[in-house]
Amino acid sequence: MRWSSTSALLVTLALAAAAQQTPSPQSAAPAPGPRFVVIIDAAHGGEDTGAHLSSGQLEKAANLALSVRLRSLLTARGFQVITTRENDSFVELNRRAELANHANAAACISLHATESGSGVHLFASSLAPANPTRFTPWKTAQAAWETRSLALAGAVNSALTHAGLTVTLGRIPLPGIESMTCPALAVELGPQRDADKKVTAEPDSPDYQAQVASALAAAVLEWRSDPNRTGARQP
Amino acid sequence: MIPRYQKVLFVILLIAALGMGFKLWQLRDRAHKRLLAGQTLAPTAAPVVAPAEQATLVVANDLDDSLAPQMHSLPLPADPGARARAVLGKLLDLYAAPESTHEIPGGAASVDQVFLLRAQGTKNSGDQLAVVNLTGTFAASHPAGLETESLTVLSICATLRANLPAITQVRFLVDGVERPTLAGHADLTRTYLTSEATPVEGIKP
Numbered sequence A: 001m002r003w004s005s006t007s008a009l010l011v012t013l014a015l016a017a018a019a020q021q022t023p024s025p026q027s028a029a030p031a032p033g034p035r036f037v038v039i040i041d042a043a044h045g046g047e048d049t050g051a052h053l054s055s056g057q058l059e060k061a062a063n064l065a066l067s068v069r070l071r072s073l074l075t076a077r078g079f080q081v082i083t084t085r086e087n088d089s090f091v092e093l094n095r096r097a098e099l100a101n102h103a104n105a106a107a108c109i110s111l112h113a114t115e116s117g118s119g120v121h122l123f124a125s126s127l128a129p130a131n132p133t134r135f136t137p138w139k140t141a142q143a144a145w146e147t148r149s150l151a152l153a154g155a156v157n158s159a160l161t162h163a164g165l166t167v168t169l170g171r172i173p174l175p176g177i178e179s180m181t182c183p184a185l186a187v188e189l190g191p192q193r194d195a196d197k198k199v200t201a202e203p204d205s206p207d208y209q210a211q212v213a214s215a216l217a218a219a220v221l222e223w224r225s226d227p228n229r230t231g232a233r234q235p
Numbered sequence B: 001m002i003p004r005y006q007k008v009l010f011v012i013l014l015i016a017a018l019g020m021g022f023k024l025w026q027l028r029d030r031a032h033k034r035l036l037a038g039q040t041l042a043p044t045a046a047p048v049v050a051p052a053e054q055a056t057l058v059v060a061n062d063l064d065d066s067l068a069p070q071m072h073s074l075p076l077p078a079d080p081g082a083r084a085r086a087v088l089g090k091l092l093d094l095y096a097a098p099e100s101t102h103e104i105p106g107g108a109a110s111v112d113q114v115f116l117l118r119a120q121g122t123k124n125s126g127d128q129l130a131v132v133n134l135t136g137t138f139a140a141s142h143p144a145g146l147e148t149e150s151l152t153v154l155s156i157c158a159t160l161r162a163n164l165p166a167i168t169q170v171r172f173l174v175d176g177v178e179r180p181t182l183a184g185h186a187d188l189t190r191t192y193l194t195s196e197a198t199p200v201e202g203i204k205p
């Protein structure tokens, strides 16, 4: 009798601990009005470290730090935010896309950091825009959202530029994002450089990250009323 | 009685004879070892002595995320596979140079081999698939990032297209095997279409 109650207690504790450790997506209080969900995807995690930054930090940690900053800025503005990870855990690309697709998100932002290039690199997927069909192939599901992703990239580009940041915009193959059914883009923080190409801020510098996070939050706010977003919804 | 000087001379000559015998044995042994080593190091193909020709290299720039064509003169073998390897080698030499706009260590030796096969799923029977086998050292020393890795992949595809238009598809191997990504970002499991890797200047706001 005593043993069973002890073991029951242990099981309860173990379950509670497991629930805490699981990289469960965190949701904030839903915003009033129409549902507007933002997915923040801190890339890499766990065994997938990403780049080694010159500060000694790993990319996965820098991405998570920016994700946390952006989440708090967006929740403070009343947005519903879902993150793909809240700790240093490995989350498969397919799992990240599943989370985004299940939420029927209005914007999906994948965060990266790198030591190469200059300023913020924005990428939309290079899939050719396609009309939505009844059955969408998983690997190219983003094609039907491509036009809206490019519009979102435009909104983010102008917000970052407005904040005085150097931005490059491109379209490349983006595994993971290519399976997302939401306006989606990858934001990669490269080092900030001056006119002589000297690094003035590393991608994991708190000031730089705060500047990018606030510009991204401004872009999302702008995106909510963007006419390109409220085009034909998903079939 | 043998004179003393003759005894001394005899000893000297004996030492010299033994010394030369030992040296001869040593040289023979060394020659034998060299012969054995030579059997494994022998080149499988004759060294390529090709005339210098103009080649178009599509060069990446990290600062503005751009790809721009540049003309370079380099020896180009007649065999298409060797030709592909030569242009990619030159491209990676540019990247390894100190004033590089897209810094990656390694240089020409990073392209281990380029195999040309018939492209799959195309209407034109002349279309070719290039399988680019990169060295593990190159992949290990490649900077990690969406921009830098995609620029490497796209500049390789665009350079192949510029010099060997029959190449319409490109796949990548690292040390002869397929691997998920180049350095954590660029997908190496897919077949890249060279038509999608045309030089585009980065859009600067």
Ligand SMILES: [Zn+2]
Pocket: A043, A044, A050, A051, A059, A111, A112, A113, B145, B146, B185
């Ligand atoms: Zn990354």
